[in-house]
């Protein structure tokens with residue numbers, strides 16, 4: 426096995442790290458305080474070509490893969506943004522880019538991908554509904570046949586970056602559950618403009634990820650045209666899995682970046698802070714060991730994530746690896762950042778240490794985009810062959 430990065434990958438990581446540091450900790454603290462969207466860093470990311478890193482050159486991308494995307498996201502996040510920066514990659518290159526590249530028509534690709542890569546088009550993705558939750562197959566949003574297209578009605582919750590999006594990837598039922606043979610049939614994907622008549626939204630107050638709003642989203646008799654369908658009618662669930670697994674890889678890259686960032690802050694403090702007899706607190710094993718443990722856990726999650734990304738690029742199955750990496754990374758990040766705050770005592774609680782923001786943001790990923798319980802369910806039943814409890 427070759428774990429070495431090639432020269433191109435090294436250059437990408439260096440460039441991403443520079444952008445991440447340029448828009449560093451203070452930039453994100455200010456945005457978090459005011460709830461402003463990170464437009465400036467996203468523009469810099471797009472200018473460097475990173476939005477299109479895993480998209481084909483024919484539509485303005487760089488023609489690399491998920492491995493390069495994971496490396497770049499991690500290097501960006503460690504500069505100051507932490508895990509929430511990775512969400513910009515989930516909504517844009519994944520929900521917009523990969524979805525359209527895999528399942529879009531030539532018209533979708535030509536009209537949307539070059540502008541997405543340039544940062545002129547922005548996406549959000551509407552799957553979650555309050556009555557279905559993790560049981561996504563039970564969503565009630567329906568697209569009923571109407572004229573030569575459909576009419577969309579329903580409600581979504583927790584949708585990231587709706588106000589900033591120009592387009593949305595919408596998951597809707599096109600055939601009712603009681604009319605399909607397989608529960609996973611009957612769902613379809615649509616791409617529509619976010620401002621289409623009948624679409625409305627309002628934002629939800631929340632603990633963290635303050636730079637990216639989360640919204641309740643309403644569809645009231647929204648007209649869908651035949652060209653809005655992405656991929657195959659009623660086979661949206663199977664397609665969606667090919668979009669959600671890359672999302673896991675990007676989530677993990679953000680979390681491992683956040684772990685390194687928090688450890689940088691805490692170890693720097695622990696080397697310098699002296700409380701008793703001139704000994705740095707970082708010399709005490711009670712302080713050292715949890716940080717060393719956090720580092721080890723972060724590195725293991727990272728390696729599993731890079732394996733998942735590599736498998737994805739080889740067009741081999743990688744869902745198990747991507748989910749395992751996300752499970753471990755989210756737990757490791759929550760523990761690591763908490764331990765980093767403990768390392769800094771009262772200063773860990775101060776906004777100026779940045780850790781409280783990293784901690785609030787990373788907490789999200791223990792239950793989103795997929796909860797750790799649902800990942801454990803999947804490993805237990807699909808990998809270990811145990812009976813399903815639900």
Ligand SMILES: Cc1cc2nc3c(=O)[nH]c(=O)nc-3n(C[C@H](O)[C@H](O)[C@H](O)COP(=O)(O)OP(=O)(O)OC[C@H]3O[C@@H](n4cnc5c(N)ncnc54)[C@H](O)[C@@H]3O)c2cc1C
Nearest residue numbers: 550551552553558559583584585792793794796798799815
């Ligand atoms: C800030 C934020 C941003 C988000 N962004 C988006 C977005 O852009 N687009 C989108 O579509 N969604 C988005 N989501 C939704 C997110 O994907 C869901 O919150 C997540 O999938 C969990 O669903 P739920 O909140 O309905 O929890 P529920 O499904 O209600 O689960 C509640 C708890 O019960 C557990 N549980 C449920 N079933 C089982 C079971 N069978 N076995 C064991 N435990 C179980 C869960 O693991 C969880 O701990 C976002 C959420 C948040 C908070």
